[in-house]
Amino acid sequence: MYAETRLATNTPGLPARLPLAAALLWLGALAASASPWLAELDPAALISAFWTYNSHDYTSVLAHFSWAPRVSVAILIGCGLGLAGAVTQQVLGNPLASPTTLGVEAGGQFGVTIATLFAPAVLAFSPDLAAVAGGLLAIFLVIALTWRLGFSPVTVILAGLVITFFMGALNMAFLLLKGEWLGNLFIWGAGSLVQNNWTPFMDLWPRVLVLALALVLLMRPLQLLQLGQASASSLGARVGMIRMLALFLVVLMSATVVSRVGVVAFVGLAAPVLARLLGARNLVERLVWSTLFGGGLLLLADTLAHWASTWGDGSLVPTGTTTALIGGPIILLALQSFRNTHHMPGQDASPTGFIPIRRPAVVIGSVLLTLLLATFIVSMGWSPGLQEWSWTPLSQWDDAWVWRGPRMLAAILAGVSLGLAGTLIQRMTGNVMASPEMLGISGGAALVMVLIVLSGAEVGRAGQLTAATVGAAGALGLLILLARRHRFAGNQLLLGGLALYVFMDSGLRLVMASGGTVASKLLNWMYGATWLISESEALALLSLILLISLCLFTVIRPLTILPLGDTSASSLGLPVGRARLALLLLAALLTASATVVIGPLSFVGLIAPHLARVLGQHTVGRQMMVAALAGGLLLAVADYLSRIVVYPGQLPAGLLAALVGGLYFLWGLSRHGRS
Structure with a gap:
């Protein structure tokens, strides 16, 4: 009996700094968001703006249809992304994984871009479908590329980052070619939580709630993944199926958010990292506190974006900008305590890859110089015109040089x-x-x-x-x-x-x-x-x-x-x-x-x-x-x-x-x- 009591007493409790930090974050974010309104509305009237308004008071109407839904959407989306980020890190065993670093958000934006150009009927039916398809494509590429490398943390991050670069370049190519159709899409893609009614929130909260409950139901199978793949399989867990299902739900959560408000980057990374750094030890604690930190962080970031827009020249400062500015320092914090025991690709302890045959540098250099000269000549001489392709005579190269x-x-x-x-x-x-x-x-x-x-x-x-x-x-x-x-x-x-x-x-x-x-x-x-x-x-x-x-x-x-x-x-x-x-x-x-x-x-x-x-x-x-x-x-x-x-x-x-x-x-x- 005494031994049991002593064991229970020595069990590590929840660090006091964890709830304290969460409380300070939420109080600071709510106070910062409400402070511009308190000069014209008393606190009771401002709180009541979430469910009613005074039709004879313009400030009350504005608070009800603009400020309150914006705060609600920020909290809802932040909590959802924080939970999705914690699940992603658990599934991949990677403390720096998130929907953003895995390219899911860039993939969702890519899907919406493609649908806007080639299948607008899909967007009219549901913008979520295009975003989910793009997000699934991105995470499929990351998994396919890193599966045989055992989801090495750095390799997963690199693959996700390059896929983000790649899909961002594709998005930019479409923007430059079809800017008249996609200009507003890329303004939206920067991430904005500006609201003028409650419709987006009412459409979004049932989906986020259902997906969050589905992720919570996976808590017990996800806990088994901490034992390692072999031990989890011996206990009857279907590890591959659990990972695929969890990542599918993460993509649904992230893509649903992207399709509604654009890319609000790094909330899904920042919240779990903060929870881990402040002492969240087991999976339950990480899921709970990541969700809470996510809501507080996004509300704070959106408030900063609103302040910046107000103090500036009136141009929109997207919430995606402020969340990225918050995410960068958090990555650096995580970096200081991060340990990676995996080798990078190409740095295996016993490399068995292809070793090229040594070749004379003069020969290789001569071939490259020849190809470079040929490219220069073709570029100067052979080009399309208004009617057809033609070769520019050598006597006109002086004029062509100016342009080419x-x-x-x-x-x-x-x-x-x-x-x-x-x-x-x-x-x-x-x-x-x-x-x-x-x-x-x-x-x-x-x-x-x-x-x-x-x-x-x-x-x-x-x-x-x-x-x-x-x-x-x-x-x-x-x-x-x-x-x-x-x-x-x-x-x-x-x-x-x-x-x-x-x-x-x-x-x-x-x-x-x-x-x-x-x-x-x-x-x-x-x-x-x-x-x-x-x-x-x-x-x-x-x-x-x-x-x-x-x-x-x-x-x-x-x-x-x-x-x-x-x-x-x-x-x-x-x-x-x-x-x-x-x-x-x-x-x-x-x-x-x-x-x-x-x-x-x-x-x-x-x-x-x-x-x-x-x-x-x-x-x-x-x-x-x-x-x-x-x-x-x-x-x-x-x-x-x-x-x-x-x-x-x-x-x-x-x-x-x-x-x-x-x-x-x-x-x-x-x-x-x-x-």
Whole structure:
């Protein structure tokens, strides 16, 4: 009896900080949301606005039909996404999984975009169907790509992030081609909870409630998953069926929300992470507190968005922006306590994959140069006209150069820069899945550019390049600072890059929601609109790349020695700290120069070093040379195709490169899964 009493007494209780934090969050969010109204309505009248109103008082009518349904929708959706995020993390055993990081929300938006263009009758019948189909497609791709890798946390996040990039690029392609039909759709896609009646809430709450009850009914089977697949199966649990059913319900929950209010990013990640960090230990506690934190976080984020819209120039600040700004720091918090015991793809303890045969660098370089020259000649000479395709005579190339030459030259140079930057980063981190895009370096450069555009400051190309370099260097410096405690592990750098992408995404959504010519110009640049490049800018970029390339001869030895480890590198006379700083600045400058031209999401920095390795170049110098030529060739082809595919319209070259790069990355994951 005494032993039983002692055992019960020693059982860990609920940490006091957990309910305290939840209470403070809810009180703060409710107080912030209600404070603008308390100057005109007393607290009792404001509370009664949830079910009635005074028809003779305009403020009471406005509170009943605008403020109260907005608060109700925010709480309902936040609770639903918080619960869905907790279930997702339990199913995948991944503390950084959520509907957003798995691409479900981007897939839902993609489904609505496709239905808007090609099957509007589906949207008229039910917008949920299109969103659910897109969400299911996204999560199916993530599961298919990572199934054989055992749902390694970093690999799942990478697959979900690239699918988000890829579907975002497809959405952007449709927006640029069919902007007159999709403009309002992408303003909605930024995530807005603005309401003018109770109809959306009344339509939504039964669906969210039913899905939440279904997820709660899965609690006991989900608890068995904590024992591991073998133990759960021995107890009679059908693990595969449980996972599929739970993920299907998560997709239904997330896609239903996306179809109604747009993408309110990272609530499904932030709420479970907060619950876990504050002491929620078992599954029941995580589900309950994740639900509560989700409602409070989204209400707070929506209130901040409303305040920002009111204090600004009156333009809409989407809730998706503020939730992303909250989600980024939470990812960084989770990153500090995150431990990953899985190897990255390509870093298996006993690799058995394909090892390319070494080939002469001169031969490979000559072939790539020939292909690059052929692409340049075809781009200058062979193009569509108003009537038919025709070859531009050599005597008219002076005139054709004005329209075709600078953009082609800039694209080639951007490809060279990204090829070199990607090689530097992969060698420096020791991770073959690293790239300027995946580490957030491009995002850091892009974020500074977004801030410049939003501020209305007039800076030339030199100012843009300087600002982008500062942003890129700051991003990579922050990542390395965060990863110091993990000894610069590539996995931690990649997850930190995800956090930086969140901030960049929030700025992009803000611009998309603002609309106007500034948004159109910035969106074109974000996806690599090379037609904006002048001849003087292209020649200036050429001079810069040549200067940086001369400096790269001095980093061959450090890049060769650094993989041996700090101790061995120091014993060979290499100043490790200064070497890493120099490599950091070079990678940042190369990335910034390319980002100013081609935008932040081309994936060339990932593909080009891989192509160099596939072509048999394993030493540092040879890989850099071939990667630079491969990157230039890739973007040269992308620029030519962007000019002719939808003629007389144009697509950004970086957009085509992002689509091809996303496919390549997904193929690479599946290939590692088979090996």
